[in-house]
Amino acid sequence: MDLQDRLEELAVVIEDAKAMPLSASCIVNRQQILDLIQEVRQLLPESVYRADELLADREAVVQDGRREADRVLERARGEADRMVAEHEVYLAAVAEAEAIRSAVDDETTTMRRETDDYIDAKLATFEITLQKTLQTVDRGRERLRSQMYQELAPNSDLEPDFGGGFYDDQQ
Numbered sequence: 001m002d003l004q005d006r007l008e009e010l011a012v013v014i015e016d017a018k019a020m021p022l023s024a025s026c027i028v029n030r031q032q033i034l035d036l037i038q039e040v041r042q043l044l045p046e047s048v049y050r051a052d053e054l055l056a057d058r059e060a061v062v063q064d065g066r067r068e069a070d071r072v073l074e075r076a077r078g079e080a081d082r083m084v085a086e087h088e089v090y091l092a093a094v095a096e097a098e099a100i101r102s103a104v105d106d107e108t109t110t111m112r113r114e115t116d117d118y119i120d121a122k123l124a125t126f127e128i129t130l131q132k133t134l135q136t137v138d139r140g141r142e143r144l145r146s147q148m149y150q151e152l153a154p155n156s157d158l159e160p161d162f163g164g165g166f167y168d169d170q171q
Helices: 003-016 030-152
Strands: none
Touching: 003 030
16 A cells, blocks of 8 residues: 555544544544554655655656757757748749740740741842842743744844843843
């Protein structure tokens, strides 16, 4: 039995003791009470020792808990700082990627416009050259036809004029 049980037994003996008439006193068995007190005395140093032990253990447990809590908090702060830094790096990378994408889009649009203008200018030059070539071909064919008609014409006193030909227009 432990100290608490002995104290409870002592309280029961006193509560169940025979009361003295017209008094707050009671009659108890002296030997029974002294035996219980002796048992309490014997248990008391052990209980006090265990209480001291528990208090020391409690203090050690509390200190260990505080140290562990401090370590956990320090790790959590470090992890939070790392995550914030990673998030900031991520946000900076996203912003930089957006800026690069925007610059590339602008440059692509400019290059496309310049390329379209260049091709349009070359096609316009080619069109002009083709028109001149077609005009030259049409004039050359017209001269060939007119020479052919002059040779077939019955008028023989007129000689064909071969001096101003197709190649004179090219100069």
